[in-house]
Amino acid sequence: MKLTILGSSSALPTSGRYPSAHVLNAHERLFLIDCGEGTQMQLRKTRTRFAKINHIFISHLHGDHVFGLYGLLSTFSLMGRTNTIHLYAPENYDKMLKSHLSDFDINLSFEIDFIPLSGKDPVKILDDKYLTVTSFPLQHRIPSYGFLFREKRSERNIKKECIEKYQIPQVRLPAIKKGEDFVTPDGVIIKNEDLTLPPHEPLSYAYCSDTKYFKRLASFVKGVSLLYHEATFDKSKEDLAEITGHSTTLDAAKTAIDAKAGALIIGHFSARYKEIEPLIEEAQTIFPETYAAIDGHSYEVGNLSHL
């Protein structure tokens, strides 16, 4: 799993920070999360393959998380796309989107499969061969949702030499990959742990933006390998964070601690901060594994220490 940050600004972009958009690469499929203005240009700059994007997740209907979508969908269409786009967004957005595309006389060359987000509890919104995606409610000025991408546990890997050594028939392999022992024709039990190697620990990534701090959030992302959490403000601006429905550096770090996250990336920085290093240092005082969201940078989920 690899995460690429396309935009790390809050509502006011700066010359170096674009509005929110992330791309998660999981098993060479790309998941676009939020789509602020300029997303398609940032996708070009990061040499991302447009055709590999089939799922787009919109956290909430504030412009800095959505205004790149019209241009991106138009571009998909101009490029002759025919594959369906699965669009996960707050309920009712499909009507707004259709009306806006029709105002601009845009007839898409592909279908949009709209999956509405709603409710007060986590909902599994995608379940395929490799991973599940769960949406969960955040607390912002308007309905807002986070997303948890969780790899499925792979099957165990059979040691090649054992297949020959114990003359294991093809038909038995699937069960052994799932953890069963093998019984030889002579009735000898070969323990699964002697035949196989464990798969890698499933990785997970959670996106939490925009939201203010609330205790239950950590339970939605418990044990996540990499948590992205907005940190619009430094700790001195907690009153402003409360009023605007945003988080401070310490709010993000607290959620990372409570969730026992492997690492934390903070972003969605207010334009008031020319330098973001002090924000990172502030979060690191209570959660050392904190990293900065930087436009155009990629991060390996489960292994951020090289940054």
Next chain:
Amino acid sequence: MKLTILGSSSALPTSGRYPSAHVLNAHERLFLIDCGEGTQMQLRKTRTRFAKINHIFISHLHGDHVFGLYGLLSTFSLMGRTNTIHLYAPENYDKMLKSHLSDFDINLSFEIDFIPLSGKDPVKILDDKYLTVTSFPLQHRIPSYGFLFREKRSERNIKKECIEKYQIPQVRLPAIKKGEDFVTPDGVIIKNEDLTLPPHEPLSYAYCSDTKYFKRLASFVKGVSLLYHEATFDKSKEDLAEITGHSTTLDAAKTAIDAKAGALIIGHFSARYKEIEPLIEEAQTIFPETYAAIDGHSYEVGNLSHL
């Protein structure tokens, strides 16, 4: 007059070319012409003062000329703007804009004065102390308008030494600036050309995008100092230009010749062209004073030769 190109791509932006947007600086007032996706970020990169933009001109309702407007207006609002924005756009756009802003719960902190564009003839849409702006119809797949910005002729400059020499009273100065002679108390006529220096020749800038070639267009921009004309395609793609309602390099150059333009900038380049130098050279074969629109570059109207 100084022109800054914020975007030179056609519908599909590339990593180096953003969708259409120009800023014309005339007497330190800024006129934004078209507002493709990413305009506000390009304004930041070119260190343009947001507060100096009071007039926005939208040529037509295709996304690559408009999709930056929502973000820009939101940003104006977040910055606490109170000055009215004068928005010149094809008729009915005000309804679409209002509906879209309301979908996104955007309450602007300032008024929008909407000036609808329509009709088949040039219309003077702005007339102030320094310049006039005229809109004129283009020929595209949907209603599309060009804009001609023309400086007013300044008054003549009175030579300071003459005021003292002939003891000219303050009250006579306005008439002399307008070209009148001065009659001394003794009845001696001092000719205006001996008292004053001529003002600089008024400059003008015209924006023509998107449009296919049509003969009457040159008459709308006759004698313009600097003509910006779209050239989506090279000359070999004239069939495609016809079908899509766009121009080739030679179409743009022909209009520049017929209009006796001082210089021509071409842009709105199709994403198929990695290098645009061959397009410029093609136009230069019939109109040597052709220059390339390059994102982030500024051009002095009336003096492009330094490029």
